[in-house]
Amino acid sequence: MTLDPALLEPRIRAIGEDLASRSSGMSPGLFDSRWWSQAAINLAMKDPAFKAQLFRFIDVLPSLHDDAQVVRLAEEYFGEMSAHLFGAQWGLKALASTKLGASLSGKAIRHQVEQMATSFIAGASMEQAVPALRKLWEDGRAFSVDLLGEASVSEREADGYRDRCLAALQTLGEACPGWSPAPLLERDHLGPLPRVQLSIKISALYSQLDPIDPESSYRAVAARLRPLLNLAGTLPASVIFDMEQADTKELILSIFMRLFMEEPYRTFPHAGIALQAYRTDTYDDVQRLLAWSRERLVPVTIRLVKGAYWDSDAIRYRQRGWSMPLFEHKAQTDMNYERLVRLLLEQSAVIRPAFGTHNLRSLAVVEAAAEALTLPPNAWEYQMIYGMAEPFQHAMSDRGRRLRLYAPVGELLPGMAYLVRRLLENTSNESFLRKEYVESQPLSLLLSPPEAALPSPPSSMTTAPGASSTVGAVRFVNEPVANFSRDDVRVAMAGAIDQVRKQLGQRLEVSKLNTHLPTGADVRSFNPAQPEQLVGIVQSYLPADVAGLVKVAESHAEEWKHRAVAERVAVMRKAASLMREQRWELAAWEVFEEAKPWREADADVAEAIDFLEYYAGEMEQLDPPPRLGRYPGELNELFWSPRGVTVVIAPWNFPLAIPAGMVAAALVSGNPVLFKPSERASIIGYRLAGILRQAGVPAGVLQYVPGGPDVGRELVIHASVATIAFTGSKDVGLGMVQAAAVQQAGQKFVKRVIAEMGGKxxxxxxxxxxxxxxxxxxxxxxxxxxxxxxxxxxxxxxxxxxxxxxxxxxxxxxxxxxxxxxxxxxxxxxxxxxxxxxxxxxxxxxxxxxxxxxxxxxxxxxxxxxxxxxxxxxxxxxxxxxxxxxxxxxxxxxxxxxxxxxxxxxxxxxxxxxxxxxxxxxxxxxxxxxxxxxxxxxxxxxxxxxxxxxxxxxxxxxSGIGAKAGGEEYLKQFMVARVVSEQTLRRGFAPTL
Structure with a gap:
């Protein structure tokens, strides 16, 4: 049976009114006026700047080691407001001047924040939490324990998290059997339910969890999960996988499905996973889980939540320029949640639906849909967070529904990230609890259906707007790095590596790029991971060849100099487009020639594209010449002219991005370029030169010059070379500066050296x-x-x-x-x-x-x-x-x-x-x-x-001389500024300009 949402609306409203009646007269603890937090939270909801400071202070508080430090940080964050905020009765500023006073006021501040934090935490340890969990049970509420702690940073910490989970299961397994029977909590429509439930963060079970490598991630996580499942099977206990950051979703889902198809876990009866309604692909994920569950023949729990990581996930995806996998608007998430509620309830014969929400309408939607499907009341459960939405907890228990509280357990320090997420939820403009209990919105509005269109999931080729700047007529947006959480991206990279492997060892013909050919020995490039594996061969130039190369460059200088700026810009953009087409292949070459891991190789290609696009846009800004001032009777214009023959001496550590930036800046500003790549990056250098030639840079304007240090020295001192762009070591860079300072016979200008050197x-x-x-x-x-x-x-x-x-x-x-x-x-x-x-x-x-x-x-x-x-x-x-x-x-x-x-x-x-x-x-x-x-x-x-x-x-x-690469001033280093001033007043009149 498929439910028609419109037909449910009358019952949703009626049930919502009933729930509101059952919860009337109560207020969530967070908004209780007796709390210090109520004043702070109210202010946070009114003042976004204060909200940011408050949450940052709460985040840092547990790491502060003494009370004086607490007072100092409070004043740093809140200034004059700190005394008022934390209670003027403590005389914060006056007391802080003495050691005793600092202790008193520091303890007061800690106490007030900890009071707020501990309202969401069942206990600092399992032993401390057991009485609170037993009290829940006696009040007719089940629990799901979450051991506080975000991702592990080492394998020792991952082992520690596994051991804490084992200990928690053991403690609960010993404590819970002695509690009173609770039929509502211990059986559902599919059979018995364990009293013990543990929610697990997969990221905490493996410090190197990474979607780029699903196989290693699975092996490590599964090895730590199996002892937990073995113990859970004997107690019994249910184990739920929490869903975490957006880029790990697919990995967590695949680990879940793969592990519970293993023997003996294929028959484990109490597995579950959380899914987030704010994701655009969750409907498809539910369908996958349903099909998998039917194949497995054992039901699993699907905990449907709206999601707690929207803010951080949205920011990270926008920073990286990735297509957003999340709904942009709260109404879309609410609509998707209701659609998923109906789907899960319709399929309750093969799964155990659990609905995590503190939203009155969402609760009513579940009730109305279940009623329309004539499901027994034990066919689903509600899950809420310990310490939140107490009125709705009461209403659902009063209605005779199974309610489970998500109960964090752990020390305050790892609990701060959890607390801040809870506070973000409660103080959000879209928070239902805020709307009802702070803003007192009318019930009719709170129960109205969400009005939003659900967009189609983003295609694999679309990207979201990232941080950008405007250059010329084109808005510059950084090329997104690859999202290796996507299977198609991993397949593309692996395929490129296989293809490039077949091309290793070939000789690359310099004659395809240059007219003046090399006379030196071969340069052989080898794989640093397999030093015997030949990557490629090119013939090198000798110092004696430099004069001929420079002569070719000079012969093409005028034509390229006078090429329209728009044409040079178009060539750079064409090169960027070609790089996008060859992205995986270029990254694969770096994997072999420079032994760059996948992400680092891909990031180098993305940065190379950025340089081509950015400098093209910067050059557009300089054309036509800008007018200086607006005085009548005179015209002052600033012209930028190329300096002349430019030598680019590039490093091997960023074999595509750094030379692409230096070469593109020189070319787009009108200079002929002699490009000498590092001997250890001669193959990637060849491919860069090939792309630029294919994009339209004429032969002779760009010349590829593989060779050793002696060739570099000869290029630097040649009398016709006007500009040297170098990235490399301090010693070599200083040597270039010194050599370039010597005027050679026939040299008519001061050489300019642009050098990025070392760092400590x-x-x-x-x-x-x-x-x-x-x-x-x-x-x-x-x-x-x-x-x-x-x-x-x-x-x-x-x-x-x-x-x-x-x-x-x-x-x-x-x-x-x-x-x-x-x-x-x-x-x-x-x-x-x-x-x-x-x-x-x-x-x-x-x-x-x-x-x-x-x-x-x-x-x-x-x-x-x-x-x-x-x-x-x-x-x-x-x-x-x-x-x-x-x-x-x-x-x-x-x-x-x-x-x-x-x-x-x-x-x-x-x-x-x-x-x-x-x-x-x-x-x-x-x-x-x-x-x-x-x-x-x-x-x-x-x-x-x-x-x-x-x-x-x-x-x-x-560390260097010259303007910053990738910045507004970089391009101008390759040009000469000329100011032309014309007196336009003639015979008593001047043209209007």
């Missing part, structure tokens, strides 16, 4: 930081790209109070990383580029072993030229490990007694490229903004992954 980048972690985020961010920043990027974190500076705890968690996280060949999607840390790099890093490790204390040493792990990550503590400012760039996954740990000292340590090198800070102190964040002397400062995020147009990249001091 530091991340400061202070005593207010979210250590989950900080550990993850430091590990990513240090080990991503095998540490082979100038922005990599090579020093972490820790405040005294968190030093030891951070190092332990950092060590565990580093030990949990997967080291391997880049072809394997499971690989997170691949090899370094070649034997020279491997040898140099290992020499530094010997220095580090003498200077400090080795905490983690995985340097001998991995295939080929691998150097696994190493962490060395006890490093002092004068040590070489604190001062010299290593260009590998080696992390020096330093200690600071104050935040000011941490800043001095961070600034205490000759470099100034990138820096990072993990802090939840507004004061520390502001100090870092002012005093952390780097070109790019990253706060509460990793220090790598700068995006074109959003985070223009580049440093100063000995």
């Amino acid at each position: 980048n530091a991340i400061i972690v202070d005593d207010t930081a979210d250590l989950d985020e900080a550990v993850t961010g430091v590990v990513q920043s240090c080990t991503g790209y095998a540490g082979q990027k100038c922005s990599a974190c090579s020093r972490v500076i820790l405040m005294d109070s968190i030093h030891d705890a951070f190092i332990q968690r950092l060590a565990d996280a580093v030990m949990s990383l997967r080291i391997g060949a880049a072809e394997d999607p499971a690989t997170q840390v691949g090899p370094v580029i070649d034997g020279r790099a491997q040898k140099r890093i290992r020499e530094y490790l010997e220095i580090g072993r003498r200077e400090g204390r080795v905490v983690v040493d995985r340097s001998m792990e991995g295939p080929g030229y691998a150097v696994g990550p190493v962490v060395i503590a006890g490093i002092e400012p004068t040590h070489r490990l604190a001062q010299e760039e290593i260009f590998g996954p080696v992390l020096a740990v330093m200690r600071a007694s104050s935040f000011e000292q941490a800043l001095r340590l961070a600034n205490g090198t000759t470099y100034a490229l990138t820096g990072g800070l993990y802090s939840r102190s507004p004061r520390h964040i502001e100090l870092a903004r002012q005093a952390f002397d780097v070109g790019n400062l990253y706060i509460n995020r990793s220090t790598t992954g700068a995006l074109v147009g959003r985070q223009p990249f580049g440093g100063h001091r000995l």
Whole structure:
């Protein structure tokens, strides 16, 4: 039977009115006027800025170590309002001036926030929670225990979560049998129900859970789940998979379906999974689960919720430019929820429906649909959150329905993320509880049906608008990185790797790109993960060939210079389009030539596309020439002309993006280019040059110049070369600056050197930081790209109070990383580029072993030229490990007694490229903004992954000279500015312009 929604409306309204009557006279605890939280929550609902500060303060509070720190942070977040907010009776500002006063006021603040937090938490431990759970049972309400804690950052923590789950099941299994019988809670339409239910976060069971590698993720999660299911089967207990962030949905769903088809779990009778109605694809997921459940022949629970991660998921997807898998409007989610309610109830013969909601209309919809289907009252259950919507809890119990409360158990620290989600729900403009109990909206409005159209699910090719800027007539939007949670994306990448593997070892003919041909030896490129595997061969140029190359460039300079700007711009955009078409193939070549793991290879291609598009747009802005001033009788115009022959000397660590940016900037501004890729990226360099030629760059305007350092030196000093764009080491860069400063015979201009050089980048972690985020961010920043990027974190500076705890968690996280060949999607840390790099890093490790204390040493792990990550503590400012760039996954740990000292340590090198800070102190964040002397400062995020147009990249001091790449000023470095001023007043009149 299929239900007609319109025919249900009269019963929905009648049932809703009945529920409202049953809940009248009660108020949810969060909005109880006796609470401190009521005043704070009311203010948060009126003032979005205060709401952000309040939730951030609540988030940081459990990590603060003493009461004086609590007072200080309260004043940092709330200023003069802090005394009023936390109770003027405590005399907050006056008391804070004394140690005793700080203790009193700090304890008061903690007490007030903890009172709010503990209302949502059943207990700090299972032993403490059992009495609260028993009280629920005696009141006729079942429970589902959720052990607080977000994703694990190491395998040790994942083991700890598994053990806590086992202990929780054991404790409940011993306690619950002695409770009084409750027939409503212990049987449904399909049979008996266990008294014990545990909700599990899959992300906490595997620290490296990643949709890019479903197979490894399944093996790790299943290995930790099987002991839990074995115990649950004997107690008995039901086990429910919570649904988490949007990009893990498909992975969690597949783990669920695969695990419960294993023997003996295929007959496990009390498995369940949560699904989120705010997802556009949940209807299809329910259909999949229904078909699977019929095949399995054992029913499962489907817990339908609206979803608790909308804010964070929406922001992440928009940041990445991915198509949104979520409904944009609350009314759409409500409509989808009601559609899913009807579907689940219609299929209740093969599943156990459970409806998680605190919305009066949603409750009434379930009741009306079940009534229309003539289902017995035990054929479904309601689930609500412990400490929330108490009036509706009472109403459903009073109506004789089975009600289960989602009951978090755990310490306050991991509970803060949970609490903030609850507060976001309750204070949202769309919150039903807010509408009823704060805004007192009329019942007729609260029970009215949602009015919204359900859009079609987004296609695999569409992308959502991300952060953007407007350049010229075209709005620049960053090319989205690949969403490897999508099966079609993983298949495309794997297919490209297979295709490229068949092409390895071929000779690439320079004659297809250049007219002046090389005379040097062959350059052979090998796979760093398999040093015997030949990737490709190109013939190299010799220093003696440079004069001929420059002559060709000069012969094409005038024609390209006078090519219409619109035509040069179109060529760059055509090149970007070609890159999109060849995206997977280009990424696959990087997997083999540079041993880049999948995500890193793909991100390099996306950034290359960004540079082509961004500089094309920037050039459009300079054409036609801008007029300077608007004074009568004169015309002042600013013209930009190309500087002339440009040499681009590119690195191997970003073999497509960095040269694409330098070459595109030079070309689109009208210069002929001699492009010398690194010897270790000659194959990718060839493909970049080929794409630009195919896009319409004439032969001779761009010349591909593979060769060794001697060729680079000859290019730099040639008298006709006007501009040198270089990315690489400090020593080589300074040598270029010195060589370019010498005027050669016949040289008619001062050479311009644009050089991005090295870094000795530091991340400061202070005593207010979210250590989950900080550990993850430091590990990513240090080990991503095998540490082979100038922005990599090579020093972490820790405040005294968190030093030891951070190092332990950092060590565990580093030990949990997967080291391997880049072809394997499971690989997170691949090899370094070649034997020279491997040898140099290992020499530094010997220095580090003498200077400090080795905490983690995985340097001998991995295939080929691998150097696994190493962490060395006890490093002092004068040590070489604190001062010299290593260009590998080696992390020096330093200690600071104050935040000011941490800043001095961070600034205490000759470099100034990138820096990072993990802090939840507004004061520390502001100090870092002012005093952390780097070109790019990253706060509460990793220090790598700068995006074109959003985070223009580049440093100063000995980290580089020139404008930031991917920024507004970069293009102008390749041009000469000319101002033309014309007196337009003639014979007493001037044209109107």
